[in-house]
Amino acid sequence: MTHTFYITTAYAVTAIVTLCLIFWVWLDGRARQKELAELEASGIRRRSAQTKPEPAPGGQA
Amino acid sequence: MRLIAENLSARRGEDLLFQGISFALEAGECLILTGRNGSGKSTLLRVIAGLLRQETGKVTWHSAKAESDMRAAEACHYLGHRNAMKAELTVAENLSFWKSLFGDFEGGRGMSVGEAAEAVGLGGIAHLPFGYLSAGQQRRMAFAKLLVSHRPVWILDEPTAALDVTAEEVFTTLIKAHLAEGGIVLAATHQPLGLEDARELKMVGFAGVMEEVW
Amino acid sequence: MRLIAENLSARRGEDLLFQGISFALEAGECLILTGRNGSGKSTLLRVIAGLLRQETGKVTWHSAKAESDMRAAEACHYLGHRNAMKAELTVAENLSFWKSLFGDFEGGRGMSVGEAAEAVGLGGIAHLPFGYLSAGQQRRMAFAKLLVSHRPVWILDEPTAALDVTAEEVFTTLIKAHLAEGGIVLAATHQPLGLEDARELKMVGFAGVMEEVW
Amino acid sequence: MTALLLRDLKLSVRAGGGALIGVLFFITVVAVIPFGVGPDLNLLSRIGPAIVWIGALLSSLLGLDRMFQTDREDGSLDLLLMQEHPLVLTVLVKCLAHWIGNGLPLVIASPLLGLFMNMNEVAIGATMLTLLVGTPALTFIGAVGAAVAVALPRGGLLVSILVLPLAVPVLIFGVGASYAAVEDPAPFMPPFLILVAITMFFAVLGPLGAALALRNAND
């Protein structure tokens, strides 16, 4: 007896949930980086970055 | 009897409001905090009262009778922006609740409820529910709370905000009497309180971001 | 444009706080209410704003364009003790909500949200949640609410309570500008507002029990 | 008025995830029930509609009293009262926003809970339908209570006495109609129509009463 339906749905659900999770985390990171860049652009930066130049917050994603 | 604050600093939200504040107050001394809106006066008072955790530093209380490692908060009365009285209970019920909860400190004696109401100039109306009083009257009754049980240190946050002139005078008289008895007063105000020999601490607010966390 | 109050009296709880108060304010005039705590200043302002029911008398609004039986409240902005802004929304969201809810009155035009924030001296931070602002900044933004939509009458209840000196000056300037444009201002204060030609009404409180009900 | 609707919706999302919390609460309440009655699936499916309705009633009771309170505490209510729009309309819009923010998510979540309670499709559909029709009535009734509570320091008592007895008929007909859909002899329509009528009735009476209470309660 095979239960292809249940197996595929189970894998599909898992895939969807994990992918959503990954994308959410990733997009969240992107959004935060963008906000930081905007703040930087408008002249607001970390005090540490003002007193002593520091690599742009975060580095690569 | 001394209240000593050493090197206090505190945050609100994420930013540091002040740092390196130190002072020592002897019996009979009074410290007035002034400064712009949002400069951290209330925050400092709450730190001293032990209601907010400081970032660095400590506040200690020394007296002949006190053990050395005593929390300063226990020697303090705190009168904040809010009155700490229940609108549903009568003034007398409110006051006598605080009287019996607070107890008295190191042998001092608080007034009776009736005397305290008399002292703030509202003798006749202690039987009214607190919620029926006008804002000024409520503030006065909240002040009466300081009288019903003895504490050497009074911490007052804008005690006279939105009070009229006569009420201010009553408060000044009571504060002077407390100082004359060897009490200590810390108060934050925008208006002068009329205390002659008070020391003043000017807060400037936003000390920046000490060791930025994030 | 005139705001006329005739023979007003009002109760709070059971006692009559004032009676027989009448005045007429023309365009460009300002009336300052003073008096002791609990003398009924806030009560009078709330009666004029239509938020409390008066015992006798009426408040009317007359202008070229208004129908004769108009509620005076609709020509008024009311700035009470509380700021009427939501801590969860940003300042801009708050202001534009009130702008679109209030609309404009009789052809006048309110400023844009940005301009209003600029006018109270906080131009750059309209994108912040209101709750992030300090008390003084919050009060200024509440004042900006009066600027985003046009109303000829401003009713201000202790607009400068617990503000520092610079903020007070900003407010005075804005009030003067409103008066110069032909607006009407009613304000209750304990501190002088710095308006030269303002009329003053001294409230005394507890007018006794008019035609006793019981 | 749209501005008010939008603001209230925004608030219900921002102020601590209103809808999310409501639904979570609903799920939690329903999930706790089997621990009491035991894991007997038959029994669960029989009491299912009642439980789902009770959960909905409870979660609307818990959030309702704050409906005008927040506006009053920050002074917005004063300004709303001063406007020329009829107050009834303002209250109606606020009720609508409250229902969209708090009631609708419950309706949408109810099928899931139906599955947990092992209810069959018809029962789930019927419960959802009755909730859709009935929860607005709870909001309208609650609005009166909330308005009365606004000014009274001791409103609590009055509100509960006022709101629960009024809400009980809604509950009864809602549950009744849900069961009628499943059990054959009982017809679905009569209780359902009564439920609709109750909702319509309170859609008028609720805002009227609330507006009246607000005018008189404000000081």
Place this chain on the structure above:
Amino acid sequence: MTALLLRDLKLSVRAGGGALIGVLFFITVVAVIPFGVGPDLNLLSRIGPAIVWIGALLSSLLGLDRMFQTDREDGSLDLLLMQEHPLVLTVLVKCLAHWIGNGLPLVIASPLLGLFMNMNEVAIGATMLTLLVGTPALTFIGAVGAAVAVALPRGGLLVSILVLPLAVPVLIFGVGASYAAVEDPAPFMPPFLILVAITMFFAVLGPLGAALALRNAND
């Protein structure tokens, strides 16, 4: 400390609502279930203890979020935090007052509801006894939630969400013991003693957690 107990009791009578809305809701819940189960008296009496327990659990949620909130709003909480009595003791006393004001009425009302559910005397007695022992645990658990909620703009629902999962064991053993009293093979004592143990455990953990949360949530 007695002063605090007395004040809180006075307040719960004056400011009102607490006990009454709890009992009203309790009655409503218990009254609605028979709709679902139908007029089958046997079944009703079988699920009776469970329903009464669930009703009690849900209605103890109603007042919970205000336990420290009112004290915080008027500033009393600050003064309570400053006192030298250990804060845990203060919380314990407040829990006690809350239970007397809100939990005890439920216990007292439960026999009536037992009659509604057609339970026999033993079952009613057992349910009442388990409620008497178990509801304090609910209050203690709730205190943690209420302390956490002190800093929230809209505590109500969130508190219940946080509290309900923690309350599951209490519910399970409460219902279990009530059943064991009626059904012969199962002995009453073991689950009942476990229930007692759980209550004692939370009587320690609850106030500790709540005190910790209050210290941290206050600002």
Place this chain on the structure above:
Amino acid sequence: MSESLAITKFSDLANPTRFLALAARILPWMAAVTAILFAVGLYMSFSTEGDYQQGQTVKIMYIHVPAAWLSMMCYTVMALSAIGTLVWRHPLADVSHKAAAPLGAAFTLIALATGSLWGKPMWGTWWVWDARLTSVFILFLMYLGLIALNRAMDDPSRAARVSAILILVGFVNIPIMKFSVDWWNTLHQPASVIRMGGSTIDAEFLWPLLVMALAFTLLFFTLHVMAMRNEIWRRRVTAQRRMAARLAGRDNVR
């Protein structure tokens, strides 16, 4: 008495900064290893023939069981971080348990969903109120409650402390839960419900399972580090916005 509270210098070697640097370095590696492990694990699980007593559906096990394990491990990670928050007041601990909650909820959701998808063919129903299932469900609710709590408070460090307390109280409650649910179930449970696990698993099924478990674990840690990094950035943004507000107020008042 300090008169001037000027902005002072401070050391810029705060821990989060170092964490960010570290994260930037190791994240690509972690992501790569996770991907490889998933590829291997999936290949292995699809290449084994479903010859077990449960037929083809044993394939569900390869995702169900790791997800279930992770749902519990995640709570443990959160509890440890909560201790870090309360005892050492370490800012990274705050960030850690806040970032872990959604991940835990997601893995629990996977365990629940695959479990019910397995349950339908095996037991003939999507859901039974069995002891283990119920405790997983309660765990799910606890995760959601914690997420809601974190969202409802806007002061992050206060929120962190308060939710740390709740995490710990919940952690203490979990054994009680487990115990009580077992007890409850022996009273009421119909005897017919199939019990999970039982027979020891053949090596043929064990290997894919272990590889998948490892893959899931690594996935969790990768995501956790990423989420922590996001959270740190988020706090930076809010801190800088507040600072902007402060400075704006200052300049204008002058």
